[in-house]
Amino acid sequence: MCCELRVAWCGSLFACYLLLVTCNWCADCGMRGETLLTVRQRIIELLREGEMDARELSRAVSIREKEVCDHLRHIARSLAVKGNKLSIQPARCLSCDYVFKDRQRFTRPGRCPRCKKTHLQSPSYFID
Numbered sequence: 001m002c003c004e005l006r007v008a009w010c011g012s013l014f015a016c017y018l019l020l021v022t023c024n025w026c027a028d029c030g031m032r033g034e035t036l037l038t039v040r041q042r043i044i045e046l047l048r049e050g051e052m053d054a055r056e057l058s059r060a061v062s063i064r065e066k067e068v069c070d071h072l073r074h075i076a077r078s079l080a081v082k083g084n085k086l087s088i089q090p091a092r093c094l095s096c097d098y099v100f101k102d103r104q105r106f107t108r109p110g111r112c113p114r115c116k117k118t119h120l121q122s123p124s125y126f127i128d
């Protein structure tokens, strides 16, 4: 059952959710279903209620900030499939107001390309 489903769904945008529902394990990222599903659902619920950045999410669901970013990548894809969108308020430099508009990654940028300072406002996320 799991193997057939894995062949059928692996690499598809539905991989995470369908596999988790059927066999509680994600072929896409290899994580166990139980933790994964609850953490992701909690992140989705938090972002539906309001805008949050990775650090706030990491505190709210008790996982590391880097893991939050991994989850956000998956969440963005699965929301896209259902016609919803994970909106990103881009990171901004607090020294010169430079906005990291074109940045697609979910991790925090290290420093500002314009003034080279590291005093940055983290990107934040919400779901429409």
Ligand SMILES: [Zn+2]
Pocket (backbone or CB within 6 Å): 093, 094, 095, 096, 097, 098, 112, 113, 114, 115, 116, 117
């Ligand atoms: Zn700057």
